[in-house]
Amino acid sequence: NAGVTQTPKFQVLKTGQSMTLQCAQDMNHNSMYWYRQDPGMGLRLIYYSASEGTTDKGEVPNGYNVSRLNKREFSLRLESAAPSQTSVYFCATYIGFNTEAFFGQGTRLTVV
Amino acid sequence: GESVGLHLPTLSVQEGDNSIINCAYSNSASDYFIWYKQESGKGPQFIIDIRSNMDKRQGQRVTVLLNKTVKHLSLQIAATQPGDSAVYFCAVSSGGYNKLIFGAGTRLAVHP
Numbered sequence: 001n002a003g004v005t006q007t008p009k010f011q012v013l014k015t016g017q018s019m020t021l022q023c024a025q026d027m028n029h030n031s032m033y034w035y036r037q038d039p040g041m042g043l044r045l046i047y048y049s050a051s052e053g054t055t056d057k058g059e060v061p062n063g064y065n066v067s068r069l070n071k072r073e074f075s076l077r078l079e080s081a082a083p084s085q086t087s088v089y090f091c092a093t094y095i096g097f098n099t100e101a102f103f104g105q106g107t108r109l110t111v112v
Numbered sequence: 113g114e115s116v117g118l119h120l121p122t123l124s125v126q127e128g129d130n131s132i133i134n135c136a137y138s139n140s141a142s143d144y145f146i147w148y149k150q151e152s153g154k155g156p157q158f159i160i161d162i163r164s165n166m167d168k169r170q171g172q173r174v175t176v177l178l179n180k181t182v183k184h185l186s187l188q189i190a191a192t193q194p195g196d197s198a199v200y201f202c203a204v205s206s207g208g209y210n211k212l213i214f215g216a217g218t219r220l221a222v223h224p
Contacts, residue, residue: 102158105154
């Protein structure tokens with residue numbers, strides 16, 4: 001019963017490098033979300049996918065792209081990392097509105 | 113713009129005391145409210161939620177109170193235990209998880 005699994009857990013990138021953060025859920029939920037969490041601030045929504053085959057921008061989408069590969073997997077890509085993207089990234093999923101959301105353990109990304 | 117804030121960044125309590133964590137929101141159209149607990153190095157964990165048609169909801173050792181008149185939300189933890197030490201976030205939605213706004217969090221420190 002893994003729930004929501006994120007990989008990697010930690011990553012250090014140089015400015016300009018690219019990488020993909022992976023998220024997989026085994027709960028058969030339709031909706032998946034990517035958030036970033038910065039010190040002293042609440043989680044902010046980057047992108048979300050309401051269902052397989054659809055993606056939409058959230059509050060802070062600039063510098064990111066996403067892919068909803070199938071119902072289980074939702075990846076977040078940084079094409080050219082910047083120091084401002086240093087953050088902790090969380091993937092979340094839930095079955096429908098007004099139901100409990102489940103979060104992954106997070107990916108701590110540092111861009112130098 | 114829309115905001116969600118918590119009244120105190122840190123709350124220290126004695127083991128066995130009751131804890132009250134507060135949250136204020138700005139959007140009067142908000143209709144769904146969630147409290148999350150986040151332990152160090154982990155993702156947020158759902159505690160309890162409440163819809164705008166209610167003003168109180170109870171769970172195991174936790175109670176959420178909603179005052180829509182003053183746009184205020186509180187989380188009460190009864191008989192606080194060391195395992196309750198964590199950062200607590202409120203999150204407020206005006207329609208769907210893609211519109212969920214998170215507060216910055218209150219750190220609860222429980223002392224023996």
